[in-house]
Amino acid sequence: xxxxxxxxxxxxxxxxxxxxxxxxxxxxxxxxxxxxxxxxxxxxxxxxxxxxxxxxxxxxxxxxxxxxxxxxxxxxxxxxxxxxxxxxxxxxxxxxxxxxxxxxxxxxxxxxxxxxxxxxxxxxxxxxxxxxxxxxxxxxxxxxxxxxxxxxxxxxxxxxxxxxxxxxxxxxxxxxxxxxxxxxxxxxxxxxxxxxxxxxxxxxxxxxxxxxxxxxxxxxxxxxxxxxxxxxxxxxxxxxxxxxxxxxxxxxxxxxxxxxxxxxxxxxxxxxxxxxxxxxxxxxxxxxxxxxxxxxxxxxxxxxxxxxxxxxxxxxxxxxxxxxxxxxxxxxxxxxxxxxxxxxxxxxxxxxxxxxxxxxxxxxxxxxxxxxxxxxxxxxxxxxxxxxxxxxxxxxxxxxxxxxxxxxxxxxxxxxxxxxxxxxxxxxxxxxxxxxxxxxxxxxxxxxxxxxxxxxxxxxxxxxxxxxxxxxxxxxxxxxxxxxxxxxxxxxxxxxxxxxxxxxxxxxxxxxxxxxxxxxxxxxxxxxxxxxxxxxxxxxxxxxxxxxxxxxxxxxxxxxxxxxxxxxxxxxxxxxxxxxxxxxxxxx
Ligand code: TSX
Ligand code: MN
Numbered sequence: 001x002x003x004x005x006x007x008x009x010x011x012x013x014x015x016x017x018x019x020x021x022x023x024x025x026x027x028x029x030x031x032x033x034x035x036x037x038x039x040x041x042x043x044x045x046x047x048x049x050x051x052x053x054x055x056x057x058x059x060x061x062x063x064x065x066x067x068x069x070x071x072x073x074x075x076x077x078x079x080x081x082x083x084x085x086x087x088x089x090x091x092x093x094x095x096x097x098x099x100x101x102x103x104x105x106x107x108x109x110x111x112x113x114x115x116x117x118x119x120x121x122x123x124x125x126x127x128x129x130x131x132x133x134x135x136x137x138x139x140x141x142x143x144x145x146x147x148x149x150x151x152x153x154x155x156x157x158x159x160x161x162x163x164x165x166x167x168x169x170x171x172x173x174x175x176x177x178x179x180x181x182x183x184x185x186x187x188x189x190x191x192x193x194x195x196x197x198x199x200x201x202x203x204x205x206x207x208x209x210x211x212x213x214x215x216x217x218x219x220x221x222x223x224x225x226x227x228x229x230x231x232x233x234x235x236x237x238x239x240x241x242x243x244x245x246x247x248x249x250x251x252x253x254x255x256x257x258x259x260x261x262x263x264x265x266x267x268x269x270x271x272x273x274x275x276x277x278x279x280x281x282x283x284x285x286x287x288x289x290x291x292x293x294x295x296x297x298x299x300x301x302x303x304x305x306x307x308x309x310x311x312x313x314x315x316x317x318x319x320x321x322x323x324x325x326x327x328x329x330x331x332x333x334x335x336x337x338x339x340x341x342x343x344x345x346x347x348x349x350x351x352x353x354x355x356x357x358x359x360x361x362x363x364x365x366x367x368x369x370x371x372x373x374x375x376x377x378x379x380x381x382x383x384x385x386x387x388x389x390x391x392x393x394x395x396x397x398x399x400x401x402x403x404x405x406x407x408x409x410x411x412x413x414x415x416x417x418x419x420x421x422x423x424x425x426x427x428x429x430x431x432x433x434x435x436x437x438x439x440x441x442x443x444x445x446x447x448x449x450x451x452x453x454x455x456x457x458x459x460x461x462x463x464x465x466x467x468x469x470x471x472x473x474x475x476x477x478x479x480x481x482x483x484x485x486x487x488x489x490x491x492x493x494x495x496x497x498x499x500x501x502x503x504x505x506x507x508x509x510x511x512x513x514x515x516x517x518x519x520x521x522x523x524x525x526x527x528x529x530x531x532x533x534x535x536x537x538x539x540x541x542x543x544x545x546x547x548x549x550x551x552x553x554x555x556x557x558x559x560x561x562x563x564x565x566x567x568x569x570x571x572x573x574x575x576x577x578x579x580x581x582x583x584x585x586x587x588x
Pocket of ligand 2: 232
């Protein structure tokens with residue numbers, strides 16, 4: 001008997017679900033409608049199976065803890081593949097498998113993998129409902145945790161099926177947790193087929209297929225073909241005391257405080273100024289009818305790193321996770337409250353750690369996993385922009401690239417033009433923190449913060465960025481920032497956090513042509529007096545040091561950039577290498 005559902009009659013969808021169910025052989029197939037009643041039912045089921053652990057419901061209403069398998073705590077770049085017909089299409093920075101080989105290998109893993117389990121059919125929309133630019137995906141998964149997370153992170157359920165109607169245009173996502181064996185773990189993207197197959201991990205970016213897999217890897221591939229940009233960027237709006245709103249998009253690699261910046265609270269000096277969050281991780285950028293670049297956040301929630309989040313670093317995030325939040329791999333107190341390294345208040349004497357083991361204060365082990373997470377609805381954010389559901393998105397006046405660099409890169413600089421801005425993005429780099437890798441202070445190139453998320457050859461991605469100039473008559477100005485430069489004493493020069501508003505104000509004023517700048521070899525930087533330091537106890541010399549260009553540091557930097565560019569060979573756009581050579585020759 002053919003598969004039916006009272007939620008859809010779409011024969012493309014039903015046929016595909018039937019085919020995948022025949023492969024995975026689940027005991028049952030459940031179509032998700034995204035209703036509150038369904039969330040309640042799935043949550044109760046997850047609790048009964050120990051997949052979710054209820055937290056103290058007075059302190060954390062509607063919130064639960066999930067503990068993942070300890071071998072399954074992060075994205076796995078070495079097991080993530082771009083399956084294009086040729087290896088060159090994926091480029092030197094992506095893992096590649098031929099599509100036929102990948103399908104064959106994963107078919108073997110998926111075969112019978114859902115026996116005794118339920119296959120959830122999770123329909124979702126990335127982007128505002130009803131927008132012609134939004135993308136529809138269907139994720140088939142055997143994980144109730146994934147289903148509940150997708151319910152927070154996307155517009156999930158009946159609205160997605162209604163929007164899909166009878167169309168065959170949807171991303172086909174197949175996910176099975178399997179036995180969570182790292183030897184049998186693969187995240188495969190088939191851009192030509194608009195398909196994602198993910199096996200053997202239940203965690204975040206590996207398993208919530210709408211986020212990194214669809215919105216960035218497949219998205220960037222579609223963007224190249226369709227003339228838009230899928231970017232690893234936060235989007236925020238700044239309102240001045242007169243009510244003028246300016247929107248910026250900013251790309252930072254991990255461990256640079258992207259979510260903190262997206263939810264920033266301006267310092268006292270900026271009374272009457274407001275910051276609004278549009279998104280904290282992903283931006284889809286398109287050319288509007290007015291010739292400006294418009295940004296949409298395709299997501300509906302935040303999948304943020306918990307450690308380091310507190311009332312000082314990000315009060316708005318603390319309010320966002322106060323209810324209806326799924327915590328993954330954090331520690332819990334005896335009282336059923338969540339805890340992680342860097343949370344406000346005293347370190348508790350005793351905790352249950354992220355693996356469910358007893359933990360005592362002073363232990364050398366971390367209580368929460370360094371990559372422990374919260375999944376929270378954007379609707380909880382007290383400074384959520386009124387435009388998050390606007391199908392047009394918001395007009396972008398400035399694009400900001402940033403990284404964590406203890407030297408070389410100034411606090412802020414503006415590119416000379418679009419191509420030079422693309423060069424700044426393409427040479428972005430960040431120093432590793434102990435939390436991420438163990439090795440501290442190693443400079444890693446991460447162009448546009450997209451190195452792990454570009455669904456095709458990064459050299460072609462640079463070419464696409466360069467080509468976009470012709471498509472955008474009124475382009476945003478492009479900036480580079482570095483909150484993490486250190487002085488000779490090894491201390492951070494810039495106070496960061498809310499005080500970044502002072503830098504953001506210069507950026508916005510530059511974008512509107514309202515403030516001056518100083519030309520250097522490498523870009524425009526603020527002159528003394530341009531960055532408002534009132535109410536801040538910081539010597540102007542410190543700010544000078546933070547914005548200083550050191551010729552010797554830049555010589556090393558330009559050589560290091562060459563090594564990075566060289567790996568792309570002939571495919572590397574000449575424009576970017578010429579800009580690098582020109583800077584080097586002016587320096588000498
Ligand atoms: O998120 C950060 N931002 C952006 C905030 C809007 N962090 C945390 C990064 C890890 C996720 C920062 N850390 C920032 C920052 O701007 N700057 C720094 C570096 C720094 C750390 C501590 C101090 C100052 C700078 N301490 C004092 O000023 C006392
Ligand atoms: Mn991210």
